[in-house]
Amino acid sequence: MSLNVLESSKVIVCLGTGGVGKTTAAAALGYMAAKAGRHVCVVTIDPAKRLADAMGIAEIANTPKKIQTSSELDLWAVMLDPNSTFDELVQKFATSEKQVEKIFHNSIYQNLTENLSGTQEYMAMEKLHELASDPRFDLLVVDTPPARNAIDFLNAPNRLIGFLENRFFRLLISPSQSVFRPVTFATRMLLRTISKVVSAQVVSDAVEFFQAFEGMEAGFKARASEVQNLLSQDSTSFVLVTGTHKDTVDEAIYFASKLDEFKLQVNLIISNRITPYFGDDFDTEQVLYPAGFRENLEYLTKLRSAELVQLSRLSVIASGDSHIVVPLLPHDIGSLSEIQEIGEVLVNSRSTYDNSVSP
């Protein structure tokens, strides 16, 4: 095993936009680490069905399951359930069973995980925090939700706390505050307008929501700073996963700049699905090829060089030896052996983008 992140990390966080093979990369990294004797759990969220089947986690479950491998690796996987993860958090921080019930029944709470952006990211981090103290594992590989933008992921805990601490609303509705600050005429007018524009239900749900969460922010806050702390440890590595298209490369560079703002750094870049290199002997005069064959090679060569130009832009965020390029395989990835295949590429052909991988 020659990949540093697999040797030295306790946590590997895979970041990237949707559709670039992030889950596959996470699974492949986990597989190779387990092969080298580490005790690994891959935390994933919403994997493609084939991949979930391959890992044996087709069902959403909040507890890790061991992946059945031929060589008995200590490799586990869990598909994150953001709703029940949030429920567990609420149960942990609530002061009474009554408070738990009230929160669970509130419609804003019920919609929170799916509709407040950043909440799923936060729950992925929460799961990470929980598994970090699980003695069964010494490496966690986290596949993050496809981020709309980098800030969603890094800001996730703060975002939820910001929502819970929504000061404007809290001042309006918190009963303890209203003793000192009676609801004014202006406030009543405002609430009435909101009721009219959206619905009275929203106002009463919101009031109920913030009342139910009263007193829990401190717990959430402490937890968020623990998560933040875990992320900034030296033993936590960040892996950026990209494709070869301009937009995914743009996104990766943006991601790296955001990590930098949080004083975190990219330890490895994995660029998936580059067109393989076939050689450039266009002149094979002995053989008569059918029409289109020569053009096909020219076409693939041209595509590959356009892809390489894009990938070379990533040198601003990582040195060559921390950038692995994985060729596009002619078949879909959907079984453990194919995950292993990608893993072998990651570990063995690690090099810059001029590696010549033939099919």
Next chain:
Amino acid sequence: MPSRADSDQKLQTGKNFELFAQKVLVIVGKGGTGRTTVARILAEVATKAGKRTTVIAGASGTFYVNREDSLLTFASLEPGDVLIDYLDEHGLGQLGKRLSSSGLASIISTAIPGIADLLVLAKIKQMERSETADLIIFDAPASGHFLKLISTPKGLAEIAAAGPLQKQSKEVLEMLTDPARLGVAFVTAAEDTPVKESIETMEKLRQEAGISPKALFVNALLPQMREIGGVAGSEIRKNSSAISRAAQYTSQRASAQRKREAMAERAFGLAPIEIPLVPKVELDDDDIKNLAEIVEPQIQVAR
């Protein structure tokens, strides 16, 4: 680019298929499958046919900014902004800035999931009702939040129950379910996951909202290199030259693609509109013009 071995032009099988027959065309697809490419191609085909076209897009709007003319206009509708505008217009204007920064908009959109998407659709409905465009192409966001809204039976109904938005959602629903007014075009890559997800979304739309797909675009297809198979190809297969290996690679990927394409075709019951892979990482206006020429004969456009 190599010529495609099977360039026979398939026409959609639906009765009187004409892609731009209805005013609104929603382009739906998983991120990275070429939704924006299709929107750009269709804008090109439509304006060439003399249609006044409005493209509605988010970040991909930059592609249209320099191309706006008397036929092509561009509008950006970001759900978050539309919600804040709506709140502003309805009496929360003076407090608008302060409210949105203190999170009123996020509370409302969490309390009423899909409200922002509903308001986007309501804006589109307004445009449809006005006479400013013959065709509205909506490059829908990848997350497809609004799809969830219309493909769950309770989605829109729940918002409708919220009172003041009732009229809006009723009118939006009318537009969505009227094939004479709105069509949904799917875009997929010919790969396992995107095809399966497209089929899933399509079936949900059909069952829950009664919306049938208008068209199916299959993007980034490779040429098939048929000569490589069988006895005739055996010499080529033995040969280890770059040309031969490249041909075998393309052939293998192309046949995997055609299997996925056929799977999509069966599920959708529509002849796919095929778009070849262009060997580039970003398409410029000339590429789009070339692709428009390939797409145009595959769709019916009334002049």
